[in-house]
Amino acid sequence: MNAAKSGKIKILQVVAIVYHAFEKGDMVMKTLFEFQISTKIIYSRESAAQIGSLAKSLGMTKVQIVTDSGVANSGVMPAITDPLEKEEIGFVIFDGIEPNPRIATVDRAVQELIANKCDGVIAIGGGSPMDAAKCVSVLVNNPGSAADYLGVDTIKSDGIPCICVPTTAGTAAEITDVAVLSDPAKKLKMGIRSPQIAPAIALLDPALTLTLPSGPTRDSGLDALTHAIESFISVNAWRATDVLTLKAIELVGGYLRTAVHKGSDIEARDAMLTASLMAGMGFHNTKLCLVHAITGPLGGMYDVPHGGSNAIVLPHVMKFLLPGTVDKYVAIARALGENVEGLSPRMAAEKAVSAVEQLAIDVDLPPGLSAYGVNADDFQELSEGIAGNFMVPLSPRIARKDDILAILKAAL
Secondary structure, eight states, rough: OOSSOOOOOOOSSHHHHHHHHETTOOOOOOEEEEEEEEEEEEOTTTTTHHHHHHHHHOSSSEEEOEEEEETTTTTTHHHHHHHHHHHTTTEEEEEOSSSBBHHHHHHHHHHHHHHOOOOOEEEEEHHHHHHHHHHHHHTTTTOOOOGGOOSSSSSSSOOOOOOEEEEESSSTTTTTTEEEEEEEGEEEEEEEEEEEOSSEEEEEEEEGGTTHHHHHHHHHHHHHHHHHHHHHTTTTTTHHHHHHHHHHHHHHHHHHHHHHOOTTTTHHHHHHHHHHHHHHHHHHHHOHHHHHHHHHHHHHHHHOHHHHHHHHHHHHHHHHGGOOOHHHHHHHHHTOOOOOTTTHHHHHHHHHHHHHHHHHHTTOOOGGGGGGGOOOOHHHHHHHHHHTOOGGGGGOOOOOOHHHHHHHHHOO
């Protein structure tokens, strides 16, 4: 996919199942690989103009637009509301979504949607509004609080149609079947994962990311890089996901600096949105690894920015995992533009880590988690919980409690 030449991607219920046989000693082993995306993806510059006709095609007559106050006041809303008015589709705006969307906020949005008799949901914004909107769309037909559905395959009934329109390039929440919510009182951050959560349509328009400030551009872009690297090195990775995630790594390495420091560059914005999408298509199928196992609980305890905390933890995790995936680190180094010719595999692999560290410096990422108010007092408790996270064994090297504690201290 050429990021500079936007096109239209339609992927609906694509499922690839491949049996790969390989020899291990005198045994022939079989591994099952799966690839699935259930969301229709429409990607082009100025594609937001289609939102009205797309909503109409899904039978929407009145929609709830779920967003945050920053997006609501950024000047991009007419790109969504004008096409809806043209198609005579009514709308109400819920702009109360906060970073790390709260369960109570999602529950309130559901009640407002029901009160306004909406039959569709449109999210515009970053990962938080999109995760919230996905939950709202299913909770309409699944009674109770969002808290009742935390976990895997807990949604029993289909929801109402949901369209997600990202204004950041990083989370890929517009195509995934998981939504992450928080409960600050309980210092909890957990997800709802179910096929019904996946949006009906993801509408990606790079022009909608042009006004994103440099800080969120940096954090979301580094989030995309984290997604791509974790998917690429996951034990669930295979050739189909590797093609997507390695290209995503290359695009982030080539365009994030420009997107951060020259936000009006549409080519850079286009490339970053493509990178985010490709990384999302990868990790949606491979799942994520140790970085997200660490930063999820961090987000619940400290309410830290998700993308920024991922980016700070990433190189420290990479150093720990390096012995388990040297060859893939060499590929990452090359994708990030490093010259590894003539180097030993180990030295070439280390170039991947240093390239990630340099990129973070170049886009002005805070040097440690302490910048977000994190302190070491809770690290013992955190490391115990993280060690049992389901994502830890998906990494190419298993981290124990002491390993996780050392990573947290190094990232502070």
